[in-house]
Amino acid sequence: MICAVKQRIDVQADTLQSALGKKAYNYSLSYKSLHKLEKIVNSQYDIRTNALQFIFGKKNTFKGFDHNNISRLIKDLQVIKPEMSNPAMDNKIDGWINKAQVMLDHKVQAQEKIKNLTAEEANWLVIHKGSNAFIYKHEDFVIKKQKNINEISAQHEVAMCNKYNHAHGREAEALYKRNLIQMPYIENKGALTTHDIQKAVVKMAEKGFFMADARPSNFVKTTKGEVVPVDFRLVYTNRDLNNLDAKIQKEIVNAYVNVGYRCIPAALKGAYRMHIAQIDKHLKQDSPLRYVNTMLTSRASVKHI
Numbered sequence: 001m002i003c004a005v006k007q008r009i010d011v012q013a014d015t016l017q018s019a020l021g022k023k024a025y026n027y028s029l030s031y032k033s034l035h036k037l038e039k040i041v042n043s044q045y046d047i048r049t050n051a052l053q054f055i056f057g058k059k060n061t062f063k064g065f066d067h068n069n070i071s072r073l074i075k076d077l078q079v080i081k082p083e084m085s086n087p088a089m090d091n092k093i094d095g096w097i098n099k100a101q102v103m104l105d106h107k108v109q110a111q112e113k114i115k116n117l118t119a120e121e122a123n124w125l126v127i128h129k130g131s132n133a134f135i136y137k138h139e140d141f142v143i144k145k146q147k148n149i150n151e152i153s154a155q156h157e158v159a160m161c162n163k164y165n166h167a168h169g170r171e172a173e174a175l176y177k178r179n180l181i182q183m184p185y186i187e188n189k190g191a192l193t194t195h196d197i198q199k200a201v202v203k204m205a206e207k208g209f210f211m212a213d214a215r216p217s218n219f220v221k222t223t224k225g226e227v228v229p230v231d232f233r234l235v236y237t238n239r240d241l242n243n244l245d246a247k248i249q250k251e252i253v254n255a256y257v258n259v260g261y262r263c264i265p266a267a268l269k270g271a272y273r274m275h276i277a278q279i280d281k282h283l284k285q286d287s288p289l290r291y292v293n294t295m296l297t298s299r300a301s302v303k304h305i
């Protein structure tokens with residue numbers, strides 16, 4: 001029931017309907033009221049702040065959200081809207097409904113895309129299910145389908161794979177298409193040790209390639225017994241380092257500090273440390289080293305300047 005008396009929203013006691021009822025005669029909403037509404041919607045519909053900030057117009061983008069929760073919110077707003085006593089509030093609620101609808105449409109489109117791929121994928125063999133990606137084998141290729149694909153990172157991964165293969169006299173066949181990365185398949189012949197990875201890292205460095213997340217799952221042992229990289233996401237060359245996208249630079253630093261440094265042989269640690277220092281200097285205030293726990297930085301022998 002809409003109440004005509006102007007009242008304050010009570011985050012603990014109000015529902016979305018009663019809170020909006022208190023503002024039914026308002027011609028605008030203060031920042032404070034909007035913030036309170038955000039809190040109420042967050043707990044009543046279990047919608048994350050990030051998504052709510054999109055709906056309430058504070059942000060232009062949104063991340064993950066639950067389809068059902070947003071649908072519920074839309075439905076309730078549609079019921080509440082006719083109870084508003086002035087066009088200003090009516091318009092406001094309309095705007096929120098439209099924004100929430102944009103989110104739902106976006107999700108439907110994304111699901112359609114995945115659906116289209118599924119028929120094709122039925123012929124692909126899943127060879128790895130990672131936390132962030134599915135790796136399929138299809139003919140002589142692997143196809144990497146990442147959950148949250150970033151186009152710049154994907155293009156970097158493809159470019160590095162091609163550069164690496166080119167440097168080894170192989171065809172540059174990796175490509176990025178329709179949110180998928182395609183790379184030559186390498187038959188995997190056996191388990192890897194840290195020592196294998198160290199030797200592979202040395203061989204890579206001989207050709208000018210470095211790998212920030214050097215660990216067994218990012219390499220395979222070929223039928224000839226050679227250990228080669230298969231994950232080029234955080235592979236870089238000395239010359240590219242400063243020109244890399246900041247997101248990739250940050251990932252390089254984080255990966256090296258958290259895991260990568262362990263598989264780097266002593267003879268190469270100096271070079272890697274120099275690269276991390278170079279990125280740190282380049283990113284200045286944005287360098288991840290500013291925030292990394294000192295226990296980790298001292299273990300990896302790097303520090304923020």
Ligand SMILES: Nc1ncnc2c1ncn2[C@@H]1O[C@H](COP(=O)(O)OP(=O)(O)OP(=O)(O)O)[C@@H](O)[C@H]1O
Pocket residue numbers: 127128130131132133134135142144183184185186187188216217218219220230231232
């Ligand atoms: N080109 C390839 N040829 C053969 N196997 C591959 C290839 N690329 C990836 N794989 C297989 O998939 C696994 C994971 O690959 P990759 O590291 O690229 O994916 P990821 O999503 O980063 O997974 P993780 O987080 O486990 O490293 C590899 O350990 C390997 O077994």
Ligand SMILES: [Mg+2]
Pocket residue numbers: 217218231
């Ligand atoms: Mg990997």
